[in-house]
Amino acid sequence: MGNSCVTGASSHSKKEQVQKAVEAPPSPVEQTTFKWTIDGFSSLLDLDKGWTISRVFEISGLRWYLRLNPRDTKSGDQNEYVSLRLQLSPASVRSDTVVEATYKFFIYDQLYGKHHEQPQVCHNFQTTSTSSGTSCMIPLATLKEKSSGFLVENSCAFGVEFIKVTAAQTNDATEKLFVQKKVNKISSIPEVYTWDIDDFFALKSPSHSPDFELHGHKWFISIHPSGFDKNGNFISVFLTMKVTDILHENSANLVELDIRIKSQGSGKDNGQKGRCEFSKNATSWGWDKFILLEDFKDCSNGYLVKTKCCIEAKVAVIGASKME
Structure with a gap:
């Protein structure tokens, strides 16, 4: 009977250890990203000039979307640039709230892993400013160079990494967008x-x-x-x-x-x-x-x-x- 009691105590101790392990999950990843892969990128270039909007995604408890202009221009510059904007969705805009977000944009190098990374940016999103400033990433001609690794088999990928947001952060989100050819579809x-x-x-x-x-x-x-x-x-x-x-x-x-x-x-x-x-x-x-x-x-x-x-x-x- 004594051994039985000792065995029971040992079993209870193990159970407590298991419970403690369950009650202490690993900390969530602090930095979160949204990756937007576009298949059929040349078909997007064939469309009228302007901004293409990604789907709405949720990060840090807030809803966002990206705006892409593959044929943006700069004043006094004849080159075309690939530009991105980050937009806070109207569903997450509050008249009495300012969302301070620190983030950076990416163009993914699909061959060598040497991603084109924009400098870190901090922007206050609010009712009067729901969109970040336009970021001219790289010349379109550079993106189309085979040696760059950005455009592979007519597919390229853009992303935004959130470094800090005033709201709690969540897991990464990823999207793959396929753009159909304009003709014969x-x-x-x-x-x-x-x-x-x-x-x-x-x-x-x-x-x-x-x-x-x-x-x-x-x-x-x-x-x-x-x-x-x-x-x-x-x-x-x-x-x-x-x-x-x-x-x-x-x-x-x-x-x-x-x-x-x-x-x-x-x-x-x-x-x-x-x-x-x-x-x-x-x-x-x-x-x-x-x-x-x-x-x-x-x-x-x-x-x-x-x-x-x-x-x-x-x-x-x-x-x-x-x-x-």
Whole structure:
């Protein structure tokens, strides 16, 4: 019986040791990164100049996205540059909060591991400044050199590493984006929906179009007649993909969108274009300041005839991505 008691005590001691091990997990990794791999990079270059937006990713409890311009320019310089911006998603912007983030951008060397690294940057993200400054990374010609290792088999990878954020940090996030060729791809052909509004002055803020289907996905247009911030100076317009139409929480669609308020007279349409990734974290993209309300109501432009107006959405799904 004595041996039994001793054995029991020994067993209990081991159990305590196991419990202590479980209760003391390893510390989380302090630095977190987001890697954005783009397959079919040449197809991205074939598109109109401008910024392409990554999917929304979460790091340090906040939502962010990257903006890439592969054909950026500098004043007085004829060269084209590959540029990146870091943007704090509107979902994480608080009017009474300043998010201080220290980070650096990368272009990954896929052959030799000698990544092109930008100097460390510190930026305060807030309501009046949700985007970092543009960083001209390297000349486009340098990125395309075979010896650089940046562009391999028409694929390149960009990244941002967060050194310090005011919020708690989380694990790394990675995305791979595939951009389809512009020609001979049925999914690259824009499809169009037209929303005829009979009485603009009867619209609520926001008001939504009927659901419509383009490229096998269901969408709707939202309009804020007095602006998203209700300041009464601008009309805000957004395009939303129905959440139930997004197949998986880790997937996203790269969409080229062209939204226009049609001129019903001899004037020109007023439109905005963009390339954005629609995912479960970001189902809606658009413009807070789509058009000045004063310009919209100006009879000479033909946007508003009596009470009628017309909004056109042109959508092309040009790529897809998946978090890894």
